[in-house]
Amino acid sequence: MTYEIPAHHPNCFGCGTENPSSMGLQMHIEDRRVLGTIRFASHHEGGPGLAHGGAVAAVFDDVLGAVPSALHLPAVTASLTVEFRAPAVLGDDLEVEAHLERREGRKLYTRATMHRGTALLAEAHALFIVVDLAHFRRTGQPLPEAWSHWDDTPRS
Ligand SMILES: CCCCC/C=C\C/C=C\C/C=C\C/C=C\CCCC(=O)SCCNC(=O)CCNC(=O)[C@H](O)C(C)(C)COP(=O)(O)OP(=O)(O)OC[C@H]1O[C@@H](n2cnc3c(N)ncnc32)[C@H](O)[C@@H]1OP(=O)(O)O
Numbered sequence: 435m436t437y438e439i440p441a442h443h444p445n446c447f448g449c450g451t452e453n454p455s456s457m458g459l460q461m462h463i464e465d466r467r468v469l470g471t472i473r474f475a476s477h478h479e480g481g482p483g484l485a486h487g488g489a490v491a492a493v494f495d496d497v498l499g500a501v502p503s504a505l506h507l508p509a510v511t512a513s514l515t516v517e518f519r520a521p522a523v524l525g526d527d528l529e530v531e532a533h534l535e536r537r538e539g540r541k542l543y544t545r546a547t548m549h550r551g552t553a554l555l556a557e558a559h560a561l562f563i564v565v566d567l568a569h570f571r572r573t574g575q576p577l578p579e580a581w582s583h584w585d586d587t588p589r590s
Contacts, residue, residue, distance in 0.1 A: 439461040439462055439463060439468070439500055439503070439504070442499075442500070442503055442578065442580065442581075443578050444578070446496070447496075448492055448493065448495065448496025448499075449461065449496055449500075455477075457472060457478070457489065457492060457493055457496070458472065458473070458475075459471075459472050459496050459497065459530075460472075461496075461497060461500050463500075463504050466504075466533065466534075467531055467532065467533045468497055468498075468500045468501055468504060468531070468532040468533065469529065469530070469531050470493075470496075470497045470500075470529070470530040470531075470532075471528065471529055471530070472493050472528050472530060472548075473525060473526065473527055473528065474489060474522055474523075474524045474525070474526070475524060475525070476524060478524065479524060481521070483523060483524055484521045484522065484523060484524065485521070485522040485523075485524060487516070487518060490516060490518065490522055490548065490555075490556050491514060491516050491558070493530060493548070494514060494516055494530070494532075494548070494556070494558040494560070495511055495560070497530045497531075497532045497546055498514070498532045498544045498545075498546050498558065498560045498562070499511065499562070500532065501532050501533065501534050501542065501544045501562070502542055502562050505534070506585055507542070507564050507584070507585055508564065508566070508567055508569065508570070508581070508584055508585070508586075509542055509562040509563060509564045509565060510562065510563060510565055510569065511560055511561075511562055512560075512561045512562065512563045513560060513561045514558060514559075514560040515558060515559050515560070516556055516557075516558045517556060517558070518555075518556050519554050519555055519556055519557065520553060520555045520556075521555070522548065522550070522556070523550075526550050527550070528548055528549065528550050528555065529548070529549050529550075530546060530547065530548045530549075531546060531547050531549075532544060532545065532546035533545060533546075535559075540563050540564040540565075540589060541561060541562075541563060541564075542561070542562040542563075542564065543559070543560075543561060544559065544560050544561075544562060545557070545558070545559045545560075546558045546559075546560075564589055565589055566586060566587065566588045566589045567581070567584065567586045568588075
């Protein structure tokens with residue numbers, strides 16, 4: 435089964451459609467995996483013609499963050515590790531993939547890769563911690579309508 439993942443928040447830096455600084459990540463879910471596409475532009479530049487490592491990490495944070503989202507679990511990144519295997523060239527069409535490796539209570543262990551065709555550019559693993567929605571309500575900002583059906587069980 436395949437379905438698109440709408441931006442979890444329209445102003446998201448990773449995938450938001452209303453944020454002019456958004457990375458423009460587009461994602462969908464296929465067979466319990468999150469698949470996405472990204473094309474780095476000049477405002478993501480680190481070395482000449484190459485994506486900044488932090489931009490690569492931001493893409494991973496977002497695509498990995500969509501894994502709990504697909505499970506309707508509010509969760510935040512506790513740790514994120516990126517292994518940079520080969521440079522990501524600006525303008526190239528890249529594919530990312532993320533999935534849940536295992537769950538231990540509130541801890542979600544996730545993994546992801548970034549490829550250009552068959553070439554592995556980077557891989558990542560991250561620990562997400564399931565939180566209650568109060569985590570996001572603290573700022574006083576309204577929560578996106580799309581989150582209304584999410585699991586709001588208190589976690590602490
Ligand atoms: C930017 C906002 C994004 C909002 C996304 C929201 C929902 C997702 C929705 C859709 C997703 C769609 C797309 C993806 C979108 C975005 C993804 C971006 C996600 C982010 O970019 S989000 C921003 C960066 N992120 C933070 O801003 C977190 C700051 N932080 C905290 O808010 C707390 O730190 C918290 C809640 C993490 C834990 O706090 P806590 O009090 O609830 O729980 P506690 O500390 O007890 O930890 C419980 C157990 O986890 C273990 N543990 C904790 N941290 C660990 C670590 N680093 N390494 C190893 N183990 C760790 C403990 O050791 C304990 O283990 P044990 O139970 O075994 O003792």
